[in-house]
Amino acid sequence: MVGEHTLPELNYSYDALEPYIDEQTMRLHHSKHHQGYVNGLNKAEKALARARKSGEFGDIRNLERLLAFHGSGHFNHCLFWQNMIPADNYKDPSGDLLSQIKKDFGSLDNLKAQFGAAAKAVEGSGWGFLAWQPAGEQLVTLAAENHQKQTQFTTIPVLALDVWEHAYYLKYQNKRGDYVDNWWNIVNWENVAEQFAAATEYNFDMG
Numbered sequence: 598m599v600g601e602h603t604l605p606e607l608n609y610s611y612d613a614l615e616p617y618i619d620e621q622t623m624r625l626h627h628s629k630h631h632q633g634y635v636n637g638l639n640k641a642e643k644a645l646a647r648a649r650k651s652g653e654f655g656d657i658r659n660l661e662r663l664l665a666f667h668g669s670g671h672f673n674h675c676l677f678w679q680n681m682i683p684a685d686n687y688k689d690p691s692g693d694l695l696s697q698i699k700k701d702f703g704s705l706d707n708l709k710a711q712f713g714a715a716a717k718a719v720e721g722s723g724w725g726f727l728a729w730q731p732a733g734e735q736l737v738t739l740a741a742e743n744h745q746k747q748t749q750f751t752t753i754p755v756l757a758l759d760v761w762e763h764a765y766y767l768k769y770q771n772k773r774g775d776y777v778d779n780w781w782n783i784v785n786w787e788n789v790a791e792q793f794a795a796a797t798e799y800n801f802d803m804g
């Protein structure tokens with residue numbers, strides 16, 4: 598429905614990811630930053646609906662930019678929250694997901710090294726992703742700037758790491774690398790496996 602996106606509840610409390618991500622960061626990140634993207638997306642969709650009604654598309658370039666930025670911001674955060682779990686409940690990946698990781702990266706450690714390097718090297722605000730590429734039937738890493746730049750369309754993110762400063766600065770200050778390295782302790786690989794299973798259901802028609 599146009600302009601009716603909502604902020605999802607977290608599956609855990611704001612302090613559940615301590616000590617790797619602190620309570621205050623989680624509270625601000627979810628209730629303020631993520632809510633801002635939800636609001637921005639709804640606003641963009643409603644503005645586009647008004648433009649369709651009036652036939653006035655003079656602001657279309659700006660509206661498409663807002664739609665891409667806030668929409669990606671919203672959806673990326675939805676994935677990011679699900680991809681994490683309290684460290685006490687951490688379990689290494691297994692099954693089909695682990696098999697695919699080994700096939701495409703050689704080992705889980707190799708994946709962590711590549712994904713981590715990509716996330717640490719994002720210029721400014723952005724994201725690290727592990728994504729399923731239907732056309733090549735493989736998992737790939739992507740390093741997005743902002744929420745939506747440098748993506749590869751038709752790939753489906755299954756694991757997302759927010760490396761905007763708002764995700765780590767209160768606790769880690771300028772040490773993004775420490776945040777990225779610590780983050781592996783709270784990755785919810787069972788959720789990643791569910792995202793992966795769903796992503797592999799999508800067959801991109803190469804024509």
Ligand code: MN
Pocket residue numbers: 626630674759761763764
């Ligand atoms: Mn964020």
